[in-house]
Amino acid sequence: MGDTSALWTVTNIQEAIPGVETPMTWSYFGPGGEYALRNHFHHIGALSASEARTPADRKEWILGLFYGRCAMRVDLLGKWADRVPGTSGEALVMQFFSSLPGSMTSQRTRMYYPRAMAKMPTQFLAVPPLMRKNRARVEEFWRSSLAGLDKSSRSEVEELIEEAYNHFSLSLGLQVRLTMGAFATVSKLLGALAAEQSEVSAHELVAGYGGHEESELVKDMWDLSREKITLDHFLSKHGYHGWQEGELSNRTWREDPSMVLAQAAAYRLRPDSENPHDAEDRRAEHRTGLEDRFLHALPARRRPWARLVLKLASIYLPMRGISKVSFLQGLDVARSVVRRMGEFLVSENVIDDIEDVFYLTRDEVIGTPPDNARMLVHERREIRARYQTFEVPDAWQGIPEQIDPSERAAIELIEGTPASPGAVEGRARVVLRPTDAHLEEGEILVARDTDPAWASLMFLSSALIADIGGVMSHTAVVARELGIPCVVNTKLASRTISTGDLLRVDGAKGTVEILSRADNSL
Structure with missing residues (x-):
């Protein structure tokens, strides 16, 4: 699925959607991701309202599916970024993907600049409160929807499947607005300032703020290993995580806590000197010293601007995990309600096993399922198993070449x-x-x-x-x-x-x- 003449990459996007997706997972991430990306560029003025609507023709999507792997169309992303003042397609692609695949070049289209300049500043102000409100809303949805799910009716499950998709897509949209908007802008400004002096690197300037969702996960794992919190308490906060959690057919920690217990045992062997609570405090102190060195290395006339950028960084950089938690919680509800739908489909003699439901799509399990559901499941299982025997490159033009993962090179x-x-x-x-x-x-x-x-x-x-x-x-x-x-x-x-x-x-x-x-x- 996708324009086979375009430039594509799986870099970054495979962090969210790992490996070969099941059809159910794609029916969430495909349209949800397309909405999120187009919605962001509409909010910053690069796309009109009509351009922001998801095209009916899949070849016009910015997200594609190749051998079961989700990929992003880099040339289209660059084209949209070329409409934004202060950046370019090449700059944005390099910032997020570290390389320019194929023959991509920027062609700035300044006719869109006035609209973008009028809309962009509001994003810095609008996104943080929207993210915080959404975080609380999805948290409540995650907790309330999972409680008593085993007693829900078929019609209630159908509503929850769509409600989970809506929470997921809105959260993903906010994540993209933050990441490609304020987060990318602040990181770029810090990088430019870092290039003006030689005391502190750009990488050092974008770290050590604390308050990240992942940092809280690490600290809670440490506390679990020291029996300062219980397993139930840990799972009540972090149970939506799991191995390759972007794939709906996989189990999360709340369903199978064995990986949590194994990691807690490993943490228990570490000396108290590695306590992440203390380490975070040390990194914060180190960061304060870095900022002082950084500011003193700049000309005096540049310091007020640098202080403003550092202040913005302290606000926006730690926020990246907020909406990521929200869309993961939306997905976690989705995997549970889809499995509940699998129970109904097994009892209705539509499929043979509850796990077969992940080889159907959202549209196929709501209402009347397809008459050939068993055949679809069988065919799709075989296709997915075949795709899992090889890999694809990180970037390509047209159709990716298959890579045999067993081939090893003698590289030093x-x-x-x-x-x-x-x-x-x-x-x-x-x-x-x-x-x-x-x-x-x-x-x-x-x-x-x-x-x-x-x-x-x-x-x-x-x-x-x-x-x-x-x-x-x-x-x-x-x-x-x-x-x-x-x-x-x-x-x-x-x-x-x-x-x-x-x-x-x-x-x-x-x-x-x-x-x-x-x-x-x-």
Whole structure:
């Protein structure tokens, strides 16, 4: 699904929608993501009201589906960004994806600038209160909808399936408005100011604020390991997380807390000196010192502007997780109500197993299901299983080439995008499935991508390496906030490195050296 002549990427978007989606997951993320992206560019004046409406023709969408993987159309995103004053398509794509796929070039269209200049400033003021109100609303929806779901009627479940979609799409829309709006703008301004002096790097300036949702998750995991809070209390706050939580057919921690218990056991082995509560305070103090050095390194005439940018950063950068929690909670309701619908469809002899429901779509399970539901489930299961045997590149034009994940290259140096400074040597731990998700002392976490649930695992690592992601990706943001060296956009690290390989990671240079191989790793 998508224009096969366009430029596409899975970078960043695979953090939210991992791997090969089930049809039910795409029926949430596809239209929901299309709405969110078009809605943002409409709010900042780049798109008219008619352009903001989701096109009937899937080839005109900015989101596509290739071998079951959700991808974003980079050339269309760049075209929209070229309508916004103060940036360009190339700049926005580089900021979020760390590279320009294919032959993409910017062609600024200044005829849209007056409309954008009139609408853009209001976004800084409008989005934060909208996000906070939405956060409280979805939190209540998450709690109330899951309570007593096993007694709900078929008609009530149908309403909840649509209500969950509405909460999800609105929350995702706010997330995009913050991330591509205020978050990206403030990060860009900080980066420009950092380039005017040599005392403090841009990466250091966008970290250490505290207050991130992922930071709270790490601190609560620590408290759980010290029996300061109960498992029930932890799950009541974070139970919507889980392995590849963007996929609706996967189980979250509230449904299966085994991963929580395993990580709490690992935290329990760490010395009290690693307490994340204290570490966050130390990073805040360190940040204060960095800001003083940064301001003194600038000319006096630039300092008032720099102070304003730093103030904006302290407001907007920690907010990125707020709407992410909301859309994850909306999805968590969706997975439960869809499973409840699966119970009805099994009892009605429409499908054979409750889990089969994820191989249908929202439209197919509301009202009268298709007569050939069993055949659709069987065919789609086979297609998904086939797609899962290979991977696709991080970016391409037209149709992506299939990559055999079993193919390994004898590479000694991997170059990616620097995401969080620091240099570390240690043994690799490649995590591609839930059974791999544990770390020994000093190990370096290697993954294809991460999602918010990985924050508690990232805390246990000495460094982080990811195949995909840019400097604005979730992987990079959390690594900087936790003070962990990080390299993203390596493209092939998880296919080149084996668990046990000795690595040197330089998060400032964006390099990963394979110093020695584990026995029989190649």
